[in-house]
Amino acid sequence: EGHIWIESEGLGKGCTAIFIVKLGIPGRLNESKLPIMPRMSTIHGQIAFPGLKVLVMDENGVSRMVTKGLLVHLGCDVTMVSSSDECLRVVSHEHKVVLMDVCVPGIDGYETAMRIHEKFTKHHERPLIVALTGNTDKVINENCMKVGMDGIVLKPVSLDKMRSVLSDLLEHQVPFEAI
Amino acid sequence: MEVGQMQRRLMDYTKSLFMEGFLDGQFLQLQQLQDESNPDFVVEVVSLFFDDSEKLLNDLTMALDQPNVDFKKVDAHVHQLKGSSSSIGAQRVKNACIAFRNFCEEQNTEACLRCLQQVKQEYYLAKNKLESLFRLEQQIVAAGGSVPIMEMGF
Numbered sequence: 001e002g003h004i005w006i007e008s009e010g011l012g013k014g015c016t017a018i019f020i021v022k023l024g025i026p027g028r029l030n031e032s033k034l035p036i037m038p039r040m041s042t043i044h045g046q047i048a049f050p051g052l053k054v055l056v057m058d059e060n061g062v063s064r065m066v067t068k069g070l071l072v073h074l075g076c077d078v079t080m081v082s083s084s085d086e087c088l089r090v091v092s093h094e095h096k097v098v099l100m101d102v103c104v105p106g107i108d109g110y111e112t113a114m115r116i117h118e119k120f121t122k123h124h125e126r127p128l129i130v131a132l133t134g135n136t137d138k139v140i141n142e143n144c145m146k147v148g149m150d151g152i153v154l155k156p157v158s159l160d161k162m163r164s165v166l167s168d169l170l171e172h173q174v175p176f177e178a179i
Numbered sequence: 180m181e182v183g184q185m186q187r188r189l190m191d192y193t194k195s196l197f198m199e200g201f202l203d204g205q206f207l208q209l210q211q212l213q214d215e216s217n218p219d220f221v222v223e224v225v226s227l228f229f230d231d232s233e234k235l236l237n238d239l240t241m242a243l244d245q246p247n248v249d250f251k252k253v254d255a256h257v258h259q260l261k262g263s264s265s266s267i268g269a270q271r272v273k274n275a276c277i278a279f280r281n282f283c284e285e286q287n288t289e290a291c292l293r294c295l296q297q298v299k300q301e302y303y304l305a306k307n308k309l310e311s312l313f314r315l316e317q318q319i320v321a322a323g324g325s326v327p328i329m330e331m332g333f
Contacts, residue, residue, distance in 0.1 A: 062263035
């Protein structure tokens with residue numbers, strides 16, 4: 001049921017499309033029937049993580065800046081460090097996720113992950129640890145699992161991949177409250 | 180030249196950089212991260228890449244000039260350069276680094292020197308192309324236009 005037509009004043013004067021449609025009126029909203037708040041907020045239909053505190057450990061300045069840009073774009077609150085020592089000094093129970101680069105010769109991401117486990121004895125206080133690596137092979141995968149990392153991501157990381165990694169990670173955890 | 184023409188020229192130029200393998204999808208990712216709160220993100224990251232890379236290339240030249248080459252050190256530098264170039268989508272630089280690392284493993288000084296030449300060449304080409312790209316963007320903005328967003332199917 002409806003009608004659509006075009007009106008114009010003439011050639012070169014543009015035209016207007018006009019339509020008439022019949023719409024329904026939604027029933028009264030009952031407060032108690034509202035759905036439970038979703039864990040992750042959606043902005044423009046895209047998942048974002050407002051206020052999620054993330055610690056990024058990466059020795060490479062360029063790669064660090066790109067990772068930060070990705071996370072900031074997703075709404076995260078990002079802290080960056082460039083060494084394992086700095087990482088262990090800075091990491092706190094406020095950080096929900098630690099993203100660490102493990103493929104740099106000389107920086108031992110694995111040992112850092114183990115030390116993080118030691119530092120946070122209560123499971124729910126420990127940040128989730130994700131390895132960022134330039135190549136994955138069986139050895140790297142096994143090492144990551146052995147030291148108790150919660151995930152592995154192959155660099156370079158795309159926006160979509162970062163979004164889905166964070167969303168999967170947080171899904172398996174107790175729902176976090178946006179700060 | 181009016182804005183529409185400049186925009187088309189930019190699109191064609193950008194497309195050619197992808198076709199010729201200078202840039203890969205990662206560069207598009209960087210452009211996606213640029214927004215009102217981060218309006219110069221791409222230029223900032225790429226500028227950091229230029230600074231970092233030139234330092235690394237100097238370090239590599241010195242390291243390979245030693246009587247006893249420390250291949251571990253050389254490899255570490257190339258690894259960094261591979262990481263940065265990969266992060267911004269500078270595909271040909273990245274590939275040159277991958278080849279370089281193989282020769283580091285073999286501890287082959289001659290081959291490494293050749294690779295260094297190759298990497299330098301690719302780097303300066305990439306730098307040139309990216310600077311031209313940014314100049315085109317600046318011209319559009321200066322003329323009051325907006326920089327078109329590239330969409331590519333891969």
